[in-house]
Amino acid sequence: MINEVNITESRDFQKAYNGFYRIRQRPKEFYETYYSFMEDNKDRSPSFRDTLQHKHNVHGRVEASFSSKLVATINPDLPVWETVVLDNLGLKPPAYYKKDKSERMRFYI
Template identity: 55%
Template sequence: MTITTQWDERSIRLSLKKIEPGLKKYVNIRNMIYNVDLSTNLAFKQSFNGFYRMRQRNQLYYDTFYTFMEANKYKAPSFAETLMHLNEKLNRVEASFSSKLVATINPDLPVWDRVVLNNLGLKEPAQYDKHRISKIISLYNEIVAWYGIYLETEEAKEIIRMFDTEYPETGLTDTKKIDLVLWQIREQ
């Protein structure tokens, strides 16, 4: 695995400062998962859609997505299972939202996002690639493996320490802490 990072302390600190509004939204989403019916609860859907910027989808999409999420919230579906389900039901390859669904249910899993892919130096398979779905699943597995290795590094431990200093007692997993920081590291 050749994923490398080149983040400096300044960009990490700037990212940490920008996390607070999203952090509150994320904690709210996590607090609702096992207390509401995800397929029907409007407050959950609005929170999830807002936090993950899920916009401009039709009702069939939302119904399919949230019904699957509700049906699987206690058994934590895999990324591949979620991606294939959404593809089968909606005829769409939804790598990002599949990862967001599984990572919301299982916060030890990372989110697939253009910003995160960019920060890891990875590229999504082309839309026209006939092996796109299998390549996306392999790429997501590579991201998961990267987190497993990265979380053991001194750099990750320092980011987590900085996160915990800035936002003590959030109850977030180390994966989610790094995920939130990565999502905020943009061209600053």
């Protein structure tokens, strides 16, 4: 489906995607940059690392879950990182409130 629409313009796609992954209550800029990155990279299958780094560069946040959802949508062979998955694996991500984001980046990549 992603190759059949312009992701940045298709409100139907965005609504379905947001509903499927339960993405809500984000600033408008988040959605704009997220869907723009997805559209720009849908033919290239971006790596999780590149997507995570992009999210960090744009928003200053380490967004492993959102990054993994984006890459898994483009390439369904890739996993989605969720807290439930981490719990099932007995893993605990670094605390989000820590100022040093590099520790969080290292955990995920």
